[in-house]
Amino acid sequence: MQSKISALGLDIGKKRIGVAGCDGTGLIATGLTxxxxxxxxxxxxxxxxxxxxxxxxxxxIGLPYTMNGELGFQAKQVQKISHRLAQALNLPLEYIDERLTSIEAEQLIGKQQKSPIYDKGIIDRQAAALILQRWLDARRAALQVLDAPIT
Incomplete structure (x- = not known):
């Protein structure tokens, strides 16, 4: 049985931080603000x-790897601010690959609204939800492997 989890997903940018949360079961991530x-x-x-x-x-926290999987300048900047935030907030942190989440978020929102999106804040919030959902899915898969019977 999985334990309850309360995690915040963050999409950290230079101008904004998209924030997402999850339900207590750890199944669904939702953009918050x-x-x-x-x-x-x-x-x-x-x-x-x-x-x-x-x-x-x-x-x-979403880590923006380069398309070839390396830590570029932006990823290193995100790591610096992430460590400072985690220390100031007294919380552990984990990273998840966030490549293309903003593009995916924009596409999802566009499908829902049937018009182009110009509000970057909405995109950042949706990207944070995608980041957190990836982490929740990976966590759930890892827990299922641990709970699998040994044959």
Whole structure:
């Protein structure tokens, strides 16, 4: 039996942080909000409020690998801010490959709205949900392997 989980998925960009949460069962990730970045202190305060409200136990952060799977400049920047955030928020963090999540988010939203999307905040929030969903799916698959009977 899987334990309850409360995780926050983050899509960290230079201007915004897309935030997603999951249901307690760890099955479904949902976009929650987009934080417009102004300062590190303000970012921490905004995230702290969400963490307290949702009783989050872990941060799941999308890492933007290059298309050939390497850690490029942007991924290294995300790692720096992620470590600072995790330390300030006193939460563990895990990374998940976020390649193409913004494009996928834009396509999903476009299908729902049947018109082009110009609100980058909505895209960031949806990308955060995709990041968290990937992590939840991988976590569930790993737990199923551990729970499988030995033959």
């Amino acid at each position: 987009t934080i417009v970045r102004t300062s590190f202190v303000a970012d921490v305060a905004s995230l702290q409020a969400i963490i307290q409200e949702r009783q989050a136990q872990i941060l799941v």
